[in-house]
Amino acid sequence: RMAAGVDDKAVVTEYFNNKGFDRWNRIYSEDGEVNKVQLDIRNGHAQTVQTVLQWFDQDDNTDALTVCDAGCGVGSLSLPLLYRGAVVTASDISEAMVNEAKRRAQQLMPHLMNKASFSTMDLESITGTYNTVCCIDVMIHYPTENAVQMIAKLAQCAEKRLIISFAPKTLWYLILKRIGDFFPGPSKATRAYLHAEDDVRRALENNGFKVRRTGFTGTSFYFSRVLEAVKE
Ligand code: SAM
Numbered sequence: 601r602m603a604a605g606v607d608d609k610a611v612v613t614e615y616f617n618n619k620g621f622d623r624w625n626r627i628y629s630e631d632g633e634v635n636k637v638q639l640d641i642r643n644g645h646a647q648t649v650q651t652v653l654q655w656f657d658q659d660d661n662t663d664a665l666t667v668c669d670a671g672c673g674v675g676s677l678s679l680p681l682l683y684r685g686a687v688v689t690a691s692d693i694s695e696a697m698v699n700e701a702k703r704r705a706q707q708l709m710p711h712l713m714n715k716a717s718f719s720t721m722d723l724e725s726i727t728g729t730y731n732t733v734c735c736i737d738v739m740i741h742y743p744t745e746n747a748v749q750m751i752a753k754l755a756q757c758a759e760k761r762l763i764i765s766f767a768p769k770t771l772w773y774l775i776l777k778r779i780g781d782f783f784p785g786p787s788k789a790t791r792a793y794l795h796a797e798d799d800v801r802r803a804l805e806n807n808g809f810k811v812r813r814t815g816f817t818g819t820s821f822y823f824s825r826v827l828e829a830v831k832e
Contacts, residue, residue: 616694644822671738675701755807769794
């Protein structure tokens with residue numbers, strides 16, 4: 601096993617620019633060839649995105665917001681937010697992923713491109729402040745000590761709200777992960793790190809944010825806890 605943390609970023613970047621791009625671009629699409637596991641992950645991830653979009657829709661002010669989508673992937677959240685009228689600043693450490701996000705936006709909403717920006721950068725390099733900062737299914741790629749630093753960074757960029765998802769470290773998921781390690785499959789290209797909800801909440805609180813709404817998606821092969829935290 602690799603030492604925790606040291607090479608994760610380099611491995612993740614390489615992965616999402618190559619093999620991981622092909623895999624996740626397919627998973628994060630509505631059609632196209634996927635196997636049963638990938639279909640399960642596609643549906644699970646779509647539920648997480650729906651949970652977040654419901655929060656935006658309940659507030660009914662998305663068209664007045666600036667949103668930063670850190671680790672935007674192929675734009676699964678950025679695009680619907682753009683469609684709802686937000687000014688969206690999307691970035692990702694993988695050039696391949698963010699280029700695909702931009703391509704999809706251009707194809708579906710050419711008239712809204714003036715409200716969107718897509719750039720290749722790690723979230724540590726994000727500048728500026730935004731009403732809401734979202735970071736969905738990114739922290740799974742990093743150990744908790746890195747995730748805690750990421751939350752501190754994202755909190756600095758969020759004027760009002762942070763929306764963060766992570767794979768929760770519970771006994772059940774620790775067991776499943778252990779079983780997964782004994783049967784390495786095609787998804788074992790990168791490590792998956794689980795985080796204790798207490799650690800994530802403490803990091804949010806230490807940076808002046810208080811959890812307001814929560815969600816959870818668990819399917820057979822996908823699980824994600826999502827927290828909305830607002831500035832106190
Ligand atoms: N947030 C997107 C979504 O929910 O559709 C994508 C989730 S995907 C599992 C994880 C993404 O995080 C990948 O696109 C990857 O390139 C990106 N990523 C990983 N580490 C990152 C970092 N340090 N800064 C920015 N993006 C990162």
